[in-house]
Amino acid sequence: MLILNNIPALLVAIPLLASAVVSVLPSARIAWGVAFVTTLCCLYMAFELTEIVSASLTLSYAFGGWEPPWGIAFVVDGANVHLVLLVAFISVIATVYALTTLKHEIAVEDLPKAYAVWLLTIASLFGLSMTGDAFNLFVFLEISALSSITLIALGAGQDRRALLAAYNYLIIGAIGATFYVIGVGYLYAATGTLNLLDIIERLNEIGTNQAAVTGLAFMLAGIMVKAGVFPVHIWLPAAYSFAPSAVSSLLSAIATKVAIYYLARLLFGIFIDTTHLIDLFLLFVLMPVSVIAIFYGTIAAIYQIDIKRLFALSSIAQIGYITFAFSINTHSGISAGFIHLINHALIKGALFMAVGIFAIGIGQRATMNSLRGVGRQMPITFTGFVIAGLALIGVPLTAGFISKLYLFKAIFETGNGIYVAVIAVSSALSVLYLWKIFEVMWLQEPLQPLKIEKEPVLACVSLWLLVFTIIIFGIYSAGVSSYGMNAANALIGVR
């Protein structure tokens, strides 16, 4: 019972403690073992958490017995319970993947420290997805930024450009965090509290307030940097393409997603919008920006030679889909956004994993030239890669189709058919770059004879776990779609 009662705290505390332990371990193998067991424990607790929350709808956990609004509270409700599960699930799979891939990319003596930072990142992502306190969120934001910057910089063993990417992320991330904390300051000045639920109540009492509006604007801007929303995404492509492949798949799958979740919470949860400022923001800022992101990301990806950078750019477009769904500003729009949030995490995680396996197989960066004919030599990975790629397009029987379907539904309900064309055209464009990769990998002959290493078993297992999840979510969508519904219910009320 002690465990069950304290799951929200333990989800952060256990990886945090394990991280400290791992950093002093002598052997990489033992370090990985501790990290793996830790993530497994987190997955178990995340499952327990879903059961608890499905029974009681909202779980508020007060740290140290200090009741909110005085103490720090973790809040788990319909909007984030499955996000926590997603973070836990991806952590386990990415950790399994890391065992056989990370040693190719990082010096062996650095591995224990890498796993320590790895766990720190995971702890901070759990914290970000559960905290109900605006300032506490800032703390987790910083932990997550610094730890993921370290992980990205570890890619420097492969390619020195990783350092520049990490540095860019550091600077831009710091600016984003500053914006966020300034916003928190304004909101605190206006309401005298930092607890999000309490802020909502206070704002209800005092009505619209200039300081609160300003604060919210700053917070939104800061979070959008973290979420990789166009045009403040500029740190993202380089960071994901030069990080070690396990790091790319972990971060691309869940790091931005957590920020996007919090963006939705800020947009729909906080303000009782008497002046329709949020409505105006959604309609005149977020929607056009999302449409531009969708086309920019997709078209930039078409002309990209480097595969990891290509998928990083496609992430910009996919994040655009999610924010676009939010900007529709209806119940079905919000749930479509959350559905795509989950599905895209699985798809993009799988794609980065597959690209990482290819890169290890050929012993160099994966590009349109170096991957020629590789598909025939690494059929297991290639098949998984193709399925994940099809899911990215939104082909039926994959999770990506379910996303598209609910997104279409949300658009049709608004009666504004022009946006159907946006989605249809952009997914047809995404066929172009994926088809190009498939063709290069399957049909073209390699420039010089390939010396392919055997496909690492554990990495393939983790890739295929994600691929199976993609297929299962594609043919049986009830779970994901009910999460979307619950999230929208939690944010804007039951419809």
Added chain:
Amino acid sequence: MGNLQLVLAISLFTPLITGLAVLLFNNRKNMRDICGPIGGIITFGSAIAIAMAIIDGQTISINLWQIVPGIGLSFNVTALGALFGIVASGLWILASIYSVGYMRGSKAKNQTRFNFYYAVAIHAAMAISYSGNLLMLFIFYEVLTFSTYPLVTHGQTKDAKDAGRLYMGILVATSLLLFLPALLWVWIISGTLDFTKGGIIPFDFSPSLLPFLLAMFAFGIGKAALMPIHRWLPAAMVAPTPVSALLHAVAVVKAGVFSFLTIVVYIFGIDFLLESGAAVWLVWLTAFTILTSSIIAITKDDLKARLAYSTISQLSYILLGAALATQAAIEGAALHIIMHATAKITLFFCAGAIYVNAHIKKISELDGLGPKMPLVFIAFFVASLSIIGIPPLGGSWSKFMLMVGSVDAGIPIMLLVLGISSLLNIYYLLEPCTRAFFKPSLKEIHVDNHILTIFPPVITAILSLLLFFAVDWVRLLTTLMVIP
């Protein structure tokens, strides 16, 4: 699982198993090449059994679970689907025999890969015909596109790759840009995608948007080759002739018109479509396609290119029938699927036989070839007559029904269009035969005799003849489509 469900599963998965068997017997040529005909016979037998059960009034369906509310993973045989299943599987038997002769005769490379994708394409065609809802149909429509890509580019020359790119580009782009959104639109307005006689679109759907929705389907189904999205079909003729024969005369293009006809009958509902008048524009566009592509066909000297444009023209007959949306026209369209398939596969078989045995592709070089390959040219002649629509050949029935349908629909000017089209058909289809039989040969031509390439067209030509007399049996199925 009932007996009929088992039969349905057999007819769906036999082609797939055949494909795997082909891979398994990679090194044993004879074992590998016998797989196709055996798989064809099993599939055809079960397709016949399914059609019998449908005529008996039974329903055959396999329902797994729902992907999202209103869209399940399900197969459910419609009367039209039963008909198309027979066409695809029956002609597969002959085509697989023929392709053995053709591929060995032309000493093609990678025959195992060829046979594998061939079988997968048939699997997709069977799954299209027995789909229970529009999403399942869409999925296998895409599977068909992707599995035929390696067949189109089989030669691996630059021409083949360019053609393959055009092929994929047009078919995938139209399906993702128009077909898929249209499908989702239907799901959103009607909450289901199940094929239901009488249609599923709610009657209060805005009449001004209905032609628009229909257009998204008509142009989204690129495989139906309605102008102006027909370009992929002539391009795909770089493929080996067995591919052109079975896929680009039968399975692929017929899957296209079949999909559209299914959508008209089971999604829109013919009465609803007829009353709304949403398809009138399509009547005129199909008429335009029929005449224009016939005229282009006349200008082509390459035999396969001429047949390709003839196919585009004939496909629009079926689309015309769907657009007229009267009972007779719909029946005519459905009949034309089987009649045209039988005749056109004969023509392609003949074109391939001429190429493999005499190495001739151009019509202008056919002079005097008739006496050396009499069976092939007689088969060509008979099939041409069927396409022109002369009794006692199968094609005359479908053309007759289409004419009745256009009068019923109050657009009698279509009689003129169909008549002119027949005249053009006479001109461009009979030219190869008259040249072969009545012009003296200019140079000595060596003619091989690959028997496996010669008897399939003879059989399909005889089938065209028999279908004229067996039309009542076929109509047992087609009337089920239109009688409420």
